Amino acid sequence: MTTVSAAPLLDDLDLALVDALGTGLPLTHRPYAGLGAPLGLSEAAVLSRLTRLHETGVIRRFGAIVRHREVGYHANAMCVFDVPDDRVADAGARLATRPEVTLCYRRRRQRPDWPYNLFAMVHGKQRDEVGARVERMVRECGLDRLPRAVLFGVRRFKQGGGCYGRPRTATPAESP
């Protein structure tokens, strides 16, 4: 499962670490010491907290956050499907195994404006190539008879860690 009910897992110092990490790990020889210093946390305390958050799945990924466009991946397709509720788990599981899919999730519909409940992101270098891979994927996953749409990214106005208020910054679990 990818959903964590985490309120009891995080104390105030964990949340302060979440804030501190929102601007990124310092590029210094002892970055965890630098991260903890303003919070009154030792290097060892920072490492033990982050290790616990990682091992318990609260941190799903820890590492470099790469911007796709800057490495030449200009085409990103958000593929959306209207899958009957009793088939959506199966369809999502099939899409999730595809190598071309970087993210796949189920979302709430908003009828009548938005009937689609299953989302899959496909990234690539060129739009034509991504479009062809999407069509093949749709066929091979048996989704070609379902209502669907493919929305390509055109311009990026803003990309960065979300701000959770008070002010808290972090990379949200979601991305479009």
Added chain:
Amino acid sequence: MAPVDLSPLEKSLLDIAQRGFPLSPRPYATLARQLGTTEDAVLAAFRSLQTQGVVGRIGAVWAQGAVGSSCLAALKVPPARLDAVAACVGAHPEVNHNYERDHPWNLWFVVAARDEAAREAVLDSIAAETGLPLLRLPMEHGHHLDLGFAIDWSPSAAIKENRA
């Protein structure tokens, strides 16, 4: 737009450091040992990657629901208003991943806030400020979530890219 020109060390770091970044006192030295280089060279490479905008930062991606509350949202914006509306939406510090997409629902973004009430308040104010129809599409289940990104460094791909 041509892709940025990365050094072999920078490419190697993107290959190995998107997940499982070392949780040890000197992580850059750990990475340097794996790649047969020095800690200072790794630090310089990360600085260069950040300066070029390839790496936003080194940090955590949090599990859905673990930290705050987030929601994908979209607006149906008349094309003549798109730049102004995107700026208005992006001015909210809770907004990220603000993208134009080629669809009548043409502006897509994620709102991440302290909790669900704060998140809905931001969405309410965006709807009120823009006066536009708004989709609120919270995640119900993740089948496959961001685990980093395998980059194809092949020259043929780069050549095709340059021609595009």
